[in-house]
Amino acid sequence: MPDTLLSLSGVHTHIGPYHILQGVDLIVPEGGVTVLLGRNGAGKTTTLRTIIGLWTASQGEIHFADHNITRLDTPAIAGRGIAFVPEDMGIFTDLTVEENMILAAANGTMDPKRLSWIKELFPPIGSFWNSSAGTLSGGQKQMLSVARAIIEPRRLILIDEPTKGLAPAIINAMTDALRQLKNTDTTILLVEQNFSMASNIGDTVAVMDDGRIIHSGGMAELAANSEMQERLMGLSLEAHQ
Numbered sequence: 001m002p003d004t005l006l007s008l009s010g011v012h013t014h015i016g017p018y019h020i021l022q023g024v025d026l027i028v029p030e031g032g033v034t035v036l037l038g039r040n041g042a043g044k045t046t047t048l049r050t051i052i053g054l055w056t057a058s059q060g061e062i063h064f065a066d067h068n069i070t071r072l073d074t075p076a077i078a079g080r081g082i083a084f085v086p087e088d089m090g091i092f093t094d095l096t097v098e099e100n101m102i103l104a105a106a107n108g109t110m111d112p113k114r115l116s117w118i119k120e121l122f123p124p125i126g127s128f129w130n131s132s133a134g135t136l137s138g139g140q141k142q143m144l145s146v147a148r149a150i151i152e153p154r155r156l157i158l159i160d161e162p163t164k165g166l167a168p169a170i171i172n173a174m175t176d177a178l179r180q181l182k183n184t185d186t187t188i189l190l191v192e193q194n195f196s197m198a199s200n201i202g203d204t205v206a207v208m209d210d211g212r213i214i215h216s217g218g219m220a221e222l223a224a225n226s227e228m229q230e231r232l233m234g235l236s237l238e239a240h241q
């Protein structure tokens with residue numbers, strides 16, 4: 001059994017008057033990909049934003065590498081080795097790819113070895129190095145967004161729907177890159193609606209509904225059980241698209 005890298009226990013998050021997370025219990029084992037599934041509005045993005053400190057849990061605890069990070073602010077949480085790739089990608093479209101990367105690097109200095117590895121992982125980063133990030137395609141922007149998150153070594157990266165709206169060939173490239181990232185000891189917590197991608201890359205899975213985790217276990221077990229997919233979230237139709 002791998003060690004637990006991140007755990008949420010009984011986490012509640014309120015956004016203004018709304019009670020969004022209603023007691024989330026989630027374990028992310030070290031060294032693999034955990035996929036968070038669930039219908040729109042289930043609370044997946046809110047879970048990622050609560051982990052990284054963009055929302056603060058009103059109840060419950062979040063532990064990362066044996067430290068209680070529940071009340072830390074976002075820079076302090078990031079400083080412990082967690083990166084967040086938001087759904088809107090968070091890139092600067094007026095700046096070049098190079099400038100986007102420099103801004104993401106600690107002290108504005110990129111490790112050349114790490115940068116060449118990233119360019120291998122995502123070839124468009126190298127080929128569009130001097131182009132404005134605003135001119136990149138949707139898939140290339142998504143690659144830049146993940147590349148920025150990994151310019152420093154991270155223990156955990158939280159990625160919110162990296163394949164949303166992308167063509168199948170780009171989804172495959174993204175899946176390959178995330179698989180290579182996982183092989184470098186980076187743990188990934190991935191929100192993903194595309195079940196075929198999710199089941200391809202996921203080791204463990206948690207399914208959310210109405211602000212709670214309603215199922216967690218091995219991904220292989222869920223992928224092999226269409227009845228369970230249907231019961232949990234009507235996934236089987238999507239899986240065969």
Ligand SMILES: Nc1ncnc2c1ncn2[C@@H]1O[C@H](COP(=O)(O)OP(=O)(O)OP(=O)(O)O)[C@@H](O)[C@H]1O
Nearest residue numbers: 015016018020038039040041042043044045046047
């Ligand atoms: N800033 C906000 N203000 C008010 N309600 C919000 C806010 N952000 C999210 N919510 C609500 O919280 C609930 C959970 O949203 P969340 O984005 O976490 O779901 P999700 O599972 O990520 O869904 P999606 O796939 O649509 O992004 C939704 O009902 C949403 O409308």
